[in-house]
Amino acid sequence: MAKKIVVDPIPRIEGHLRIEAKVNDNNVIEEAYSSGTMWRGIEVILKGRDPRDAWAFAERICGVCTTVHALASVRCVEDALGIQIPPNARIIRNLMNATQQTQDHLVHFYHLHALDWVDVVSALKADPKMTSDIAQSISSWPKSSVGYFKDLQQRLVGFVESGQLGIFSNGYWGHPAYKLPPEVNLIGVAHYLEALDFQKEIVKIHTVFGGKNPHPNYVVGGMACAIDPESDTAINIERLAMVRKIIDDTRQFIDQVYIPDLIAIAGFYKEWLYGGGLGNYLSYGDFPETTLDDFKTLLWPRGAILNKDLNTVLDVDPRDASQVTEEVSHSWYTYSKGDDKGLHPWQGETTPAYTGPKPPFEHLDTDRKYSWLKTPRWKNNPMEVGPLARVLVAYAKGDPMIKDTVGMVLSKLQVGPEALFSTLGRTAARGIECKQTAGFMRHYYEQLVDNIKKGDYRTFNSERWNPSTWPKECKGFGYSEAPRGSLGHWIQIENEKIREYQIVVPSTWNASPRDANGNVGAYESALKGTPMANPEQPLEILRTVHSFDPCLACASHVFDMNGREVTSVRIV
Amino acid sequence: MRINVIGLGNILFGDEGFGVEAVREFERQGEYPESVQFVDGGTQGIYLLDYIESCDAVMVFDALIPEEFESEVYIYQKQELPGFIHRKMSSHQMGLSELIGLANLRGRMPEKFVLIGIPPKCLDLGAALTPEARSLLDKSVEKGREILDGWLQGEA
Numbered sequence: 001m002a003k004k005i006v007v008d009p010i011p012r013i014e015g016h017l018r019i020e021a022k023v024n025d026n027n028v029i030e031e032a033y034s035s036g037t038m039w040r041g042i043e044v045i046l047k048g049r050d051p052r053d054a055w056a057f058a059e060r061i062c063g064v065c066t067t068v069h070a071l072a073s074v075r076c077v078e079d080a081l082g083i084q085i086p087p088n089a090r091i092i093r094n095l096m097n098a099t100q101q102t103q104d105h106l107v108h109f110y111h112l113h114a115l116d117w118v119d120v121v122s123a124l125k126a127d128p129k130m131t132s133d134i135a136q137s138i139s140s141w142p143k144s145s146v147g148y149f150k151d152l153q154q155r156l157v158g159f160v161e162s163g164q165l166g167i168f169s170n171g172y173w174g175h176p177a178y179k180l181p182p183e184v185n186l187i188g189v190a191h192y193l194e195a196l197d198f199q200k201e202i203v204k205i206h207t208v209f210g211g212k213n214p215h216p217n218y219v220v221g222g223m224a225c226a227i228d229p230e231s232d233t234a235i236n237i238e239r240l241a242m243v244r245k246i247i248d249d250t251r252q253f254i255d256q257v258y259i260p261d262l263i264a265i266a267g268f269y270k271e272w273l274y275g276g277g278l279g280n281y282l283s284y285g286d287f288p289e290t291t292l293d294d295f296k297t298l299l300w301p302r303g304a305i306l307n308k309d310l311n312t313v314l315d316v317d318p319r320d321a322s323q324v325t326e327e328v329s330h331s332w333y334t335y336s337k338g339d340d341k342g343l344h345p346w347q348g349e350t351t352p353a354y355t356g357p358k359p360p361f362e363h364l365d366t367d368r369k370y371s372w373l374k375t376p377r378w379k380n381n382p383m384e385v386g387p388l389a390r391v392l393v394a395y396a397k398g399d400p401m402i403k404d405t406v407g408m409v410l411s412k413l414q415v416g417p418e419a420l421f422s423t424l425g426r427t428a429a430r431g432i433e434c435k436q437t438a439g440f441m442r443h444y445y446e447q448l449v450d451n452i453k454k455g456d457y458r459t460f461n462s463e464r465w466n467p468s469t470w471p472k473e474c475k476g477f478g479y480s481e482a483p484r485g486s487l488g489h490w491i492q493i494e495n496e497k498i499r500e501y502q503i504v505v506p507s508t509w510n511a512s513p514r515d516a517n518g519n520v521g522a523y524e525s526a527l528k529g530t531p532m533a534n535p536e537q538p539l540e541i542l543r544t545v546h547s548f549d550p551c552l553a554c555a556s557h558v559f560d561m562n563g564r565e566v567t568s569v570r571i572v
Numbered sequence: 573m574r575i576n577v578i579g580l581g582n583i584l585f586g587d588e589g590f591g592v593e594a595v596r597e598f599e600r601q602g603e604y605p606e607s608v609q610f611v612d613g614g615t616q617g618i619y620l621l622d623y624i625e626s627c628d629a630v631m632v633f634d635a636l637i638p639e640e641f642e643s644e645v646y647i648y649q650k651q652e653l654p655g656f657i658h659r660k661m662s663s664h665q666m667g668l669s670e671l672i673g674l675a676n677l678r679g680r681m682p683e684k685f686v687l688i689g690i691p692p693k694c695l696d697l698g699a700a701l702t703p704e705a706r707s708l709l710d711k712s713v714e715k716g717r718e719i720l721d722g723w724l725q726g727e728a
Contacts, residue, residue, distance in 0.1 A: 045584065045698035060584050060614065111618055159677050193678060200622035214616045 003535060004363060017511060017550050019541060020364060021527055027535055032520075032527035033366040034511045036373040043350045046501040051077045051493050052220045052465075054501065058489065059215060061503070065551065067100045067206065068482035069489075069503075070218040075292060076489040077220045080476025084291070086458040088451055089222035092209045094287050095243075095444040096216065097480060098437045102250060103202040104483035105387070105434035106258060108549050110195040113427060116543040117265050118180060118188035121173035124157055126182035134183050139260040143194065152190050172537040179268045188265065191257055198253045201246050205441075208239050222460035227452060240449060247441045254435050262431040263412050266424055270413055275423030275544035277526030279308040280381050281389035282509070284318060284488065286481035287440060299440055300481050303393040304378060308421055310396040316378070318488050319477050321347070326374040326504060330513040332356060333374065340516035342377060345490035345502035346475055371513040375521070376504050384522040385485025385509045386548060388420065388429040401439070405432045423526065426547040467496040482506055484549050510548045523548060573727045574627035575720065578611040578620065580634040580668065586699035587692030590709065591633040593701055594688075598633075598713045605724065617670070624675050629684035629723050631716055632668060635705075636689035643691060643704050645712040647719075650685035686719055688712050 003023050020033040042061045046054055055073035059066040071093060078085065085093075128150040135144035180188070203213055209225050210216020217224040228234035285295060285302030295302050303313035318324045325342030328335055334353045335341060343349065355369050364370040377383070394402040395417075409428055410417060419425055464470065470493070478489045485506030492500040512521035520528075523545055532540050579595030581588045592612050599610040609627075613620050624630050636646065668687070675681040690712060693702040701709065 041697045042584070057584065060582055066614065066616075107618060155677070155679070196618075196621055196674065196678070199619070203619065212612075214614055214619060215612055 017507075017545070018364070019523070019527070019545060020366065021538075021541060023532060023535055027532045029527050029530045029532065029541075032524045032541075033364065033370060034373075034513060034521055034523040035364055035371040036508075036511060037371075041350065041352070042503060043348075043501050046498050049498050050467075050496070051080070051491060051498050054491070054498060055218050055220070058503070059218075061505075065100065065104065065482055065484070066215055067096055067210070067218075068480050068487055070216070071097060072478045072480045072482075072487050072489040072503075074218050074220050074478070075480065076476045076478025076491045077493075078476070079292070079478055080474045080491055080493050081220075081464050081470055082474075083221055083461060083464050085222045085461055086456075088227065088448065088456060088459045089461075090288065090290075091444050091448045091451065092223045092225065092459065095441060095448070096206055096209055097286065098440045098444065099202055099205045101437045101481075101483050102254070102434055102441065103199050104549075105430050105437075106195050106202075106254070107199050108483070109258060109262070109427070109430065109434075110192045112549070113546045114188055114192060114265075116539065116546050117178070117269065118192075119173055119175075119178040119185050120156075120189055121160075122178065122180070122182045123185040123189045124153065124160065124182075126153065126186035128153060128186075131183040131186045134264075135187050138264050139256045141256040141260075143190070149186055149190065152193070153186060156189065172539045175537055175539045176533040177272075177539045177543075179272075180265065181268075184264060184268065188261065191261055194257070195253075198250065202250050205243055205246055208235065208243055219460065221462060221465055222458075225459055227457040227459060229452060240445075240452075244445055247438070247445055251435075251438045251442065254431075254438050258431055259409070259435060262428060263409060266413055266428060269424055270415055270419065273419055273422040273424060274530045274540070275526045275547060276421035276425070277528075278382055278384050278522050279306075279421060280378075280383045281305040281392050282316065282378050282383035282385050282486055283390045283393045284316065284479040284481060284486040285393075286479070292479070299443075300390050301394055301397050301399065303397065304383065305389075305392055305396060306381060310392065310417070313393060313396045318479060320344075323379055324376065324488065324504065325380075326376045326508075327516060328369075328374055329516040330369050331371050331374045332369050342380070345488065345504060346492065346500075348490070348500065348502035350502070371511075373508050373512055374504075375512045375515045376509050377515060377519075380515075380517070382512065382515065382519050382521050382525070383509055384548075385506045386426070386430075387433040387483075387485075388426040389485060390481060391429040391432055392420065401436060402432070405435055423544045423547045430549070470496060484551050485509060505551075507548075507551050511550060523550075573607060573629060573723060575608045575629045575631070575723060576611055576623050576627045577608065577631045577716070577720070578613045578623055578633070580613045580615070580620075580632060582615050584697060586694040586696050587635050587690075587702055587705040588695050590635040590690055590692060590701060590705050594633040594709050594712055594716075597709060598716055601713065602717070604720075608720070608724075618674075621671055621674055624671055624682065624685075625678070625680040628682050630682050630686070631719060632685075632687045633712065633716065634668070634687065634689045635692040636687075643693070643708065645708055645715055646689050646691075647715060648687040648689075650681075684723060688716055688719075 004020060016037040018035045018037050021029045022031040024030050046057055055070040058073040059070040061069055128146045131149040132144055132146040206213040206216045226234040229237050282304045283302060285298035285300050287299035289297035302316050304316050321344035325344055327342040328339045332354045334351050335349050395406055409432060473494045475492045480487050487506055488504045490502045510522040514520050526544050530540050577595055577598060579591040581591040583589035583592050595610050611623050690708045693704050
């Protein structure tokens with residue numbers, strides 16, 4: 001008899017994602033349904049506003065990745081108004097974006113995803129001497145002495161005994177799907193704590209260039225920071241030196257901690273190659289060396305891969321009405337010309353129409369509409385976006401640095417490239433990408449210093465700041481590769497105000513429900529066929545869904561139309 | 573003594589933005605020593621850890637529930653917070669409770685910590701603060717300022 005498992009909510013960051021999975025008698029998942037249970041509506045509140053202010057609203061739609069929405073937003077307004085930003089602004093934006101991506105990947109791996117693989121309670125049983133030996137065998141990272149691990153273990157014991165398991169209380173400790181020996185678990189916990197120090201250092205780069213953090217300042221036309229090597233208050237030599245040190249420390253942490261941990265942990269799970277899913281991958285690309293339209297210069301290349309075919313990378317154009325579309329056949333919206341008809345975001349509509357069960361409910365009616373997420377498709381194909389998509393597109397296009405890093409990771413694990421089409425592959429791709437992107441940080445730092453040495457301090461182009469210089473009507477597209485995947489903002493401006501604004505966020509691609517043709521979304525596909533040790537403790541579902549780094553806060557923010565429980569209020 | 577005054581919440585959702593608005597108002601209302609920093613924490617979750625660990629005293633403003641609460645200003649001291657957390661009123665998966673847990677585990681919880689909040693009336697997208705929240709905002713800032721003055725005087 002088939003059973004149904006409901007996991008609600010999934011992300012460890014805010015936001016609501018609900019997974020319903022049907023398992024067979026052998027506890028293998030036969031079907032999965034992914035639902036965003038809260039409404040998104042940023043598009044509605046942007047209507048009628050000054051386009052130059054849009055970024056400040058857009059950056060609040062996601063709890064954590066503020067800077068990527070700000071970036072996509074200023075880019076789409078600049079695209080609409082035909083504004084060229086100065087080279088320094090491009091470099092600084094790239095550096096901030098690379099910083100965000102690096103920081104986010106570190107935090108995702110250690111603070112959101114590691115505990116799907118690392119059993120904290122098992123770490124209490126580790127032998128500190130053996131832990132130290134293992135740590136020293138995989139890396140030259142200095143914090144690896146017997147005493148270091150012994151102290152940490154004692155602190156952990158004290159913490160658990162005082163009843164404050166707190167942050168660690170939502171795990172399935174002792175679950176049979178955990179495979180690491182206690183010593184590797186202890187290394188994982190140690191680096192969980194150390195990574196917190198690194199993430200807080202990295203983000204100081206945002207403070208230097210964005211004026212403040214969280215919520216750094218962006219501006220249509222460039223960046224709102226002044227460069228002057230001689231000034232105390234502007235970006236000067238002292239601040240640049242600090243940025244350089246942070247970049248170097250970050251790269252060291254990734255090379256000596258993150259990548260070795262990833263390989264050590266993955267080595268114990270390489271039999272667990274579930275969760276591959278669609279095999280379709282999409283990347284808009286990002287990190288322009290010149291302008292955003294000069295696709296060939298993007299350091300993360302643009303392209304699409306279908307059916308795991310790494311021999312063919314297809315061209316992508318998100319401005320093309322026949323390529324990127326959203327339909328609502330299984331989403332709680334209505335379209336004026338039919339819910340099954342995919343609309344390009346420039347024709348997009350956002351008219352909520354909830355037809356789901358009245359909460360509290362047991363199950364969603366998955367034969368009909370079951371999600372607040374729309375259903376984005378690329379040329380009618382469901383696509384996966386994110387680190388794995390970016391790494392595969394770059395790999396298939398022959399990017400030499402990516403080929404090197406992917407080759408190094410695969411050879412250490414003694415697996416072939418096909419292992420990348422899995423949950424673990426997605427997790428490995430995030431680490432590979434983190435290493436690559438941290439390298440970009442250094443590249444941009446050098447570009448910026450070179451420009452400053454040449455005497456170019458410009459960061460802002462004010463030519464079209466005044467709305468009187470704008471056309472009466474125009475439209476624009478802004479993209480970026482956010483940590484979680486391809487992000488697009490589409491704007492239409494009329495009489496100096498926003499007429500329409502549509503955002504398609506990465507988690508909408510990945511967490512999308514079925515489309516009118518019955519094609520499942522990326523999460524739904526990835527979960528199919530996964531065996532579960534114990535359906536009461538769906539660790540395997542969490543593992544695969546977390547590997548996508550869900551951020552439903554973007555896709556549908558804390559907002560409950562139905563007044564069900566107090567989910568929309570956070571405290572503590 | 574380094575002091576961080578942190579506002580939490582999302583300004584796009586009515587009273588959910590109370591914490592951020594309160595801290596903006598707090599900052600606007602007076603002159604403070606350089607050791608006092610005002611932080612628009614938004615919904616940054618774990619990324620706010622450094623703002624808690626890097627100082628000696630933390631004051632957090634946030635919207636908070638449960639439903640049985642009267643419409644007034646609530647103040648929780650550091651020692652009350654663990655019990656408060658265990659009532660599971662938080663919806664953010666990585667919220668203030670986890671930050672406090674992490675800071676404790678790392679042995680970096682500041683000496684002084686206070687949470688000031690009000691129960692929200694309306695969480696509609698695009699809404700401004702409700703009149704109730706607006707009227708409680710001044711009162712909560714006043715309470716916050718009393719506590720802050722106490723902290724600053726204790727130092728002198």
